[in-house]
Amino acid sequence: QQQVKQSPQSLIxxxxxxxxxxxxxxxxxxxxxxxxxxxxxxxxxxxxxxxPDVSEKKEGRFTISxxxxxxxxxxxxxxxxxxxxxxxxxxxxxxxxxALTFGSGTRLQVQP
Amino acid sequence: GAxxxxxxxxxxxxxxxxxxxxxxxxxxxxxxxWYRQALGQGPEFLTYFNYEAQQDKSGLPNDRFSxxxxxxxxxxxxxxxxxxxxxxxxxxxxxxxxxxxxxxFGEGSWxxxx
Numbered sequence: 438q439q440q441v442k443q444s445p446q447s448l449i450x451x452x453x454x455x456x457x458x459x460x461x462x463x464x465x466x467x468x469x470x471x472x473x474x475x476x477x478x479x480x481x482x483x484x485x486x487x488x489p490d491v492s493e494k495k496e497g498r499f500t501i502s503x504x505x506x507x508x509x510x511x512x513x514x515x516x517x518x519x520x521x522x523x524x525x526x527x528x529x530x531x532x533x534x535x536a537l538t539f540g541s542g543t544r545l546q547v548q549p
Numbered sequence: 550g551a552x553x554x555x556x557x558x559x560x561x562x563x564x565x566x567x568x569x570x571x572x573x574x575x576x577x578x579x580x581x582x583w584y585r586q587a588l589g590q591g592p593e594f595l596t597y598f599n600y601e602a603q604q605d606k607s608g609l610p611n612d613r614f615s616x617x618x619x620x621x622x623x624x625x626x627x628x629x630x631x632x633x634x635x636x637x638x639x640x641x642x643x644x645x646x647x648x649x650x651x652x653x654f655g656e657g658s659w660x661x662x663x
Contacts (some may be wrong), residue, residue, distance in 0.1 A: 443591075473654075480553070480640055480654030481592065526591045535580070536605060537652070539591025 440464050441529050443540025450547050456514040458543045460527035467529040472512050475524045517547045553655030555641050561661045570626045570658045572641030581624050582642040631662045
């Protein structure tokens, strides 16, 4: 059972544009929602994370929007740059259990 | 070390052979995790340790898979009698605290079973 569904599978954005990646979860016990960025040949690296008691978190050009009632959250990358080209994974965790559940990933390509 | 170190980076083995994958976590990190990542997919949880104690092994696919961390530092993931379906990237990760949510992933061990 896929507990975190991620879309789109791939995304092409022009430099300076906004990249939007969406995730939906099923398990209401999840209480922490991180996003990971992965470059080819590298391991996933934590980008930004949010807890369900807030609806939005912003760090630089990266923003997470969280809708608890809809069980959805999204990553927005403002002013997208070619260096942002990578695979992005949403994830969710129930901190009592400690195991991250990942989405299937979105391959982002930012064209110059 | 500076990051999570895994070895070997690439391993090709014949079906039926046993393989051992090694993980050296970030120095001082208490928690250590093993994940498996198939091509084009997100990492899938296998097991994790706090210090030397294996806290959760619910993600291990079957009894051919085992992991240990005998001294609370380096960990070994062992796959016995490998099968082609075991081919994947195996990623180790570590975190500083037992309750921390920021985990740091290694570059992985790519296993191919032929």
